[in-house]
Amino acid sequence: xxxxxxxxxxxxxxxxxxxxxxxxxxxxxxxxxxxxxxxxxxxxxxxxxxxxxxxxxxxxxxxxxxxxxxxxxxxxxxxxxxxxxxxxxxxxxxxxxxxxxxxxxxxxxxxxxxxxxxxxxxxxxxxxxxxxxxxxxxxxxxxxxxxxxxxxxxxxxxxxxxxxxxxxxxxxxxxxxxxxxxxxx
Amino acid sequence: xxxxxxxxxxxxxxxxxxxxxxxxxxxxxxxxxxxxxxxxxxxxxxxxxxxxxxxxxxxxxxxxxxxxxxxxxxxxxxxxxxxxxxxxxxxxxxxxxxxxxxxxxxxxxxxxxxxxxxxxxxxxxxxxxxxxxxxxxxxxxxxxxxxxxxxxxxxxxxxxxxxxxxxxxxxxxxxxxxxxxxxxxxxxxxxxxxxxxxxxxxxxxxxxxxxxxxxxxxxxxxxxxxxxxxxxxxxxxxxxxxxxxxxxxxxxxxxxxxxxxxxxxxxxxxxxxxxxxxxxxxxxxxxxxxxxxxxxxxxxxxxxxxxxxxxxxxxxxxxxxxxxxxxxxxxxxxxxxxxxxxxxxxxxxxxxxxxxxxxxxxxxxxxxxxxxxxxxxxxxxxxxxxxxxxxxxxxxxxxxxxxxxxxxxxxxxxxxxxxxxxxxxxxxxxxxxxxxxxxxxxxxxxxxxxxxxxxxxxxxxxxxxxxxxxxxxxxxxxxxxxxxxxxxxxxxxxxxxxxxxxxxxxxxxxxxxxxxx
Numbered sequence: 001x002x003x004x005x006x007x008x009x010x011x012x013x014x015x016x017x018x019x020x021x022x023x024x025x026x027x028x029x030x031x032x033x034x035x036x037x038x039x040x041x042x043x044x045x046x047x048x049x050x051x052x053x054x055x056x057x058x059x060x061x062x063x064x065x066x067x068x069x070x071x072x073x074x075x076x077x078x079x080x081x082x083x084x085x086x087x088x089x090x091x092x093x094x095x096x097x098x099x100x101x102x103x104x105x106x107x108x109x110x111x112x113x114x115x116x117x118x119x120x121x122x123x124x125x126x127x128x129x130x131x132x133x134x135x136x137x138x139x140x141x142x143x144x145x146x147x148x149x150x151x152x153x154x155x156x157x158x159x160x161x162x163x164x165x166x167x168x169x170x171x172x173x174x175x176x177x178x179x180x181x182x183x184x185x
Numbered sequence: 186x187x188x189x190x191x192x193x194x195x196x197x198x199x200x201x202x203x204x205x206x207x208x209x210x211x212x213x214x215x216x217x218x219x220x221x222x223x224x225x226x227x228x229x230x231x232x233x234x235x236x237x238x239x240x241x242x243x244x245x246x247x248x249x250x251x252x253x254x255x256x257x258x259x260x261x262x263x264x265x266x267x268x269x270x271x272x273x274x275x276x277x278x279x280x281x282x283x284x285x286x287x288x289x290x291x292x293x294x295x296x297x298x299x300x301x302x303x304x305x306x307x308x309x310x311x312x313x314x315x316x317x318x319x320x321x322x323x324x325x326x327x328x329x330x331x332x333x334x335x336x337x338x339x340x341x342x343x344x345x346x347x348x349x350x351x352x353x354x355x356x357x358x359x360x361x362x363x364x365x366x367x368x369x370x371x372x373x374x375x376x377x378x379x380x381x382x383x384x385x386x387x388x389x390x391x392x393x394x395x396x397x398x399x400x401x402x403x404x405x406x407x408x409x410x411x412x413x414x415x416x417x418x419x420x421x422x423x424x425x426x427x428x429x430x431x432x433x434x435x436x437x438x439x440x441x442x443x444x445x446x447x448x449x450x451x452x453x454x455x456x457x458x459x460x461x462x463x464x465x466x467x468x469x470x471x472x473x474x475x476x477x478x479x480x481x482x483x484x485x486x487x488x489x490x491x492x493x494x495x496x497x498x499x500x501x502x503x504x505x506x507x508x509x510x511x512x513x514x515x516x517x518x519x520x521x522x523x524x525x526x527x528x529x530x531x532x533x534x535x536x537x538x539x540x541x542x543x544x545x546x547x548x549x550x551x552x553x554x555x556x557x558x559x560x561x562x563x564x565x566x567x568x569x570x571x572x573x574x575x576x577x578x579x580x581x582x583x584x585x586x587x588x589x590x591x592x593x594x595x596x597x598x599x600x601x602x603x604x605x606x607x608x609x610x611x612x613x614x615x616x617x618x619x620x621x622x623x624x625x626x627x628x629x630x631x632x633x634x635x636x637x638x639x640x641x642x643x644x645x646x647x648x649x650x651x652x653x654x655x656x657x658x659x660x661x662x663x664x665x666x667x668x669x670x671x672x673x674x675x676x677x678x679x680x681x682x683x684x685x686x687x688x689x690x691x692x693x694x695x696x697x698x699x700x701x702x
Contacts, residue, residue: 043357
């Protein structure tokens with residue numbers, strides 16, 4: 001897999017997504033669909049232009065022509081310039097393992113929030129990350145406690161949003177409530 | 186008029202008002218550091234505290250916070266690539282690369298000085314333009330506003346993406362995403378598929394956090410180096426890396442600061458234009474007049490001076506339509522009108538006639554809070570900049586947690602966090618395949634403006650809306666953004682070919698002469 005192939009795949013996905021978008025938009029009344037359809041048609045035109053030029057660049061490169069480097073040495077999103085092989089290489093070796101770890105941690109953070117509520121999830125999940133990455137115990141405990149308590153203060157005290165509501169605690173509360181009822185009977 | 190100006194500042198002589206101003210600024214700076222809590226959320230959070238307050242105290246509290254909050258967002262945009270609000274993404278373009286070079290403190294110094302000046306400049310604009318405001322506003326009709334939004338999206342996308350096509354795609358993607366949800370023009374719920382959580386569309390904070398903050402944390406963690414890379418921690422005390430150097434950078438480029446301040450104030454005066462356009466235009470302007478445009482996006486101080494000066498000047502500018510006509514100049518000002526009503530003032534021509542001292546008090550408060558917040562920021566910058574030297578293992582998880590919680594706060598729905606995570610993955614791929622996440626964000630921010638104004642233009646003027654003189658000029662300018670580099674390249678290639686041809690013919694002529702000899 002090369003970066004050029006990834007770009008072609010992304011272009012293809014955008015093309016299909018754009019066509020689907022037009023398909024759904026066309027079911028709405030004229031005034032609701034006109035602007036989105038104009039914008040999508042422009043985007044599809046640009047996607048086709050980009051796909052053709054990416055494919056042509058690859059062909060020229062194979063034929064010993066242009067090297068397909070970014071025009072005028074431009075940056076991408078104000079970040080580091082991406083050279084032609086860097087992106088695919090990120091997924092290999094140590095950097096790939098680290099990327100998979102942080103991506104997984106982020107997705108599981110969503111589940112942790114549902115399970116424990118915001119404040120406990122922010123604290124516990126940050127602590128888990130620190131411990132798995134062998135961060136100094138004192139730093140890990142203090143930082144995660146600050147994150148957890150800060151989240152609690154922000155949500156519960158300032159914004160009046162329940163910060164400790166999660167299905168795990170709800171389940172524990174229901175079980176203990178049921179146990180208390182049974183005991184009282 | 187001059188009397189009212191002085192009366193306005195005299196109202197601030199009350200020590201309690203100054204205390205409220207200070208409390209407001211501290212709250213503003215703290216909230217500014219938290220993604221998702223921009224000026225709008227800050228005003229919303231403080232409004233309940235205003236009931237029963239003296240008008241001067243209430244105004245000091247909320248405007249102190251409102252003026253300071255954008256600086257907090259700029260600091261996080263520069264140091265961690267986490268813009269406080271969607272529009273502050275422009276500050277990350279050069280601010281963050283400077284941080285990566287170990288110049289985070291200097292970049293914050295640039296931002297503080299430019300913000301302070303921008304705030305003052307915006308207020309000067311209020312003083313000058315209030316009498317002229319009516320004429321300026323009436324020039325901008327829906328076709329012109331649509332064309333300006335289009336120009337902003339196109340220019341940012343083209344500037345930031347690897348190729349022009351990818352720039353257009355990025356901007357269009359942002360627009361397409363902004364169309365999801367309830368359409369206020371027709372009352373139709375678009376692309377929600379019956380999901381009530383999407384009725385208000387995707388949250389801007391969720392998208393910004395996903396595309397910038399989370400993506401950046403993925404990037405630095407995968408690389409295994411701190412934000413400032415391999416630069417030494419001690420650099421922040423050396424010449425060229427200090428906060429003071431940043432302040433001096435701004436002083437040296439005072440002309441640029443004035444010009445971009447003017448752009449910001451002008452954008453603020455036009456209702457609905459928003460800070461995104463102001464910041465982008467000033468960035469483009471700074472780049473176009475720079476002697477080193479190639480270094481933009483790689484840590485050029487002018488890339489921070491322009492947007493920061495414009496962003497804070499915009500607030501002053503947006504006071505003009507808000508106070509004189511009751512038309513909010515920005516989303517924050519819409520809420521500010523609510524705050525004024527709570528305090529017993531009705532913005533509009535009556536307020537300018539009967540409470541001109543309060544009008545000028547508001548302008549002074551914004552200027553003072555910008556100025557003092559910048560001083561506080563300069564004081565805190567060296568300490569904050571040290572955070573950029575922390576290991577990614579230490580900085581990534583708290584920032585991701587804060588970013589995701591910020592995404593939730595805006596929508597008050599768990600789907601906000603899911604959206605942020607989805608956009609983090611999408612943004613990671615787009616960023617590394619040459620698309621512009623910034624162009625996408627600006628498209629999303631300006632989408633409602635473009636949608637509404639294009640719709641109204643087509644209804645009111647038909648396709649001839651695009652032939653109105655100002656609209657046509659702006660559209661030609663937008664088209665030239667795509668065509669100009671190609672034409673320039675074509676001319677250069679042709680000139681090169683001609684020169685090669687002439688050289689060839691001169692050589693031929695010389696050889697003929699030699700033969701003749």
